[in-house]
Amino acid sequence: MRKNKIENSLNDSILEKTKKMTYVFFKNSFFYILIIGIIAISLRLYYFEADIPLALDNLEYLLYAYDTSILGHLPEDYTPANNGWPSFLSMFFSIAHYDNPFQYMELQKIISIVISTLTIIPVYILCRNFFNTHYSLIGASIFAFEPHIILNSLLGITEPLYIILVSMTIVMILSRNTTIMYMSFAIASFATIVRAESIIMFFIISIIFFIKHKKMSYKIPKYVIAAIIFFLILFPMALYKQDIQGDDRVFGRISEALSDDKAGIFYSENEENVLITGIINFSKFFAWITIPIFILFIPIGIIQIFQKFNYKKLAVLISIVGMSIPAFYAYSLSALDTRYLYVLFPMLCVISIFGLERYFEKIKNTKIISVLIIGGIILVSFVFLEYQKIDADYENDAFIVAQYVVKNTGGVNYYSPGSQYIKVAEVIKNWPELPPHSYDGHFEVLMPRFSTNNYNSLQEFLIDSKDNGLTHLVIDNSSTRTIFLKDVFSNEKNFPYLIKEYDSKDRGLNYHVKIFKIDYEKLESHMLLIGKS
Secondary structure (H helix, E strand, O other), rough: OOOHHHHHHHHHHOOOOOOHHHHHHHHHHHHHHHHHHHHHHHHHOOOOOOOOOOOHHHHHHHHHHHHOOOOOOOOOOOOOOOHHHHHHHHHHHHHOOOOOOOHHHHHHHHHHHHHHHHHHHHHHHHHHHOHHHHHHHHHHHHHHHHHHHHHHHOOOOOOHHHHHHHHHHHHHOOOOOOHHHHHHHHHHHHHHHHHHHHHHHHHHHHHHHHHHOOOOOOOHHHHHHHHHHHHHHHHHHHHHHHHHHHHOOHHHHHHHHHHOHHHOOOOOOOOEEEEEEEEHHHHHHHHHHHOOOHHHHHHHHHHOOOOOOOOOHHHHHHHHHHHHHHEEEEEEEOOOOOHHHHHHHHHHHHHHHHHHHHHHHOOOOHHHHHHHHHHHHHHHHHHHHHHHOOHHHHHHHHHHHHHHHHHHOOOEOOOOOHHHHHHHHHHHHHOOOOOOOOOOOOOOOHHHHHHHOOOOOOHHHHHHOOOOOEEEEEEEEEEEHHHHHHHHHHHHHOOOOOOOOOOOEOOOOOOOOEEEEHHHHHHHHHHHHHHHH
């Protein structure tokens, strides 16, 4: 009897402890961040296309990372301007040891996806500087499910690592802990290695440091220590680039921009006022990145942030303005890409929650509202992603065509965007041998390619390109092709000197491409006949 009482008491105690642990677990914000992270990474993996190879900058990052992993150190004769991301990748590549380049490409994309998902943690902590748990979870969700960020994370490029480092820098500089404050300068230095324009973060956190610690004793010595940490981390990589390129690609770029009018400070080569161009392009692209989520909250959020103003709010605004400068400069040169603005998203999440808080400040049950808003964000993001997602069938078909071109032709015309896969097709064909490279980290395409842009007739283009290695024409049904290429595609029988060797329709591809071998003897005979007639 006594034994049963002891057992019942023990069971009740265990049950009570289990209930308490469960309550604490579900009450803890970590649980909800974990759920948001699981949904976020699942959404990214849903749109992940493992079969589509890397093709542009992301391919060059892979090749540099692979070469670094094989050498066991950074290459001594070339480097990209921003080599932080591929240097980071090389650590994983040195562990992987794959035989197939596709496996390295897949790993590169997966790492990018994971880093993008993990960024919700510093975004949440940044929001907690201003809001309660529920609103901060919404702020983290906005970043987690923002469709531009999701699509960017699938590419295996620099932004995810760059954004998480910038986010961590801002979170750390706002910390009261001196050690963490020093770490913010270290993280900012790593961010500068990943993307040179992050040098602005050094000035941003320096301003925040002095505003935050204006009454602190010995703030100058502490700042000097922090600045030394920043430059001690940055200088070895800067010296490495200086040795190879003759330019550290950080301070050298700033010097070029300030000293060279042609770089776009006052006027571009066509005498267009680049200040106006920058304002127009920046406004246009900023408006675009606010769709579909930020546009709902930012307008009112900008007004709300100025109420009960403090140094933390000022830090967010300084970060937005400061990190907008590189984007504005790029847009002034008509370098048109929304990617330049993605680094602003963690701060825009904070601005958005100020707007959201204003909308729902009179509603008491914030838990239900939080769930409904996060669900709405996921739904809106999913709809946008469905509209903006890449055409995987086209990309796969274009890669198949490029592989045929590399194996069966000697030189072809440009047929962008499909011809972007020629480089990766060459890489896969020759793996593990890497293609030739220039000192600035650009890997060369071996196959000669020729532009038709400055030609009015097919015969003129073929004759001019013959001695330089043009052997085949690759023609698709794109509306952007020159008139004579469109004519060949539609009326191939009118061109007896073009021998069709490939038609993608015959191979079951949706992307319709025809490849013709050029018979130059027949071309010369054809031109003689035309001349006589």
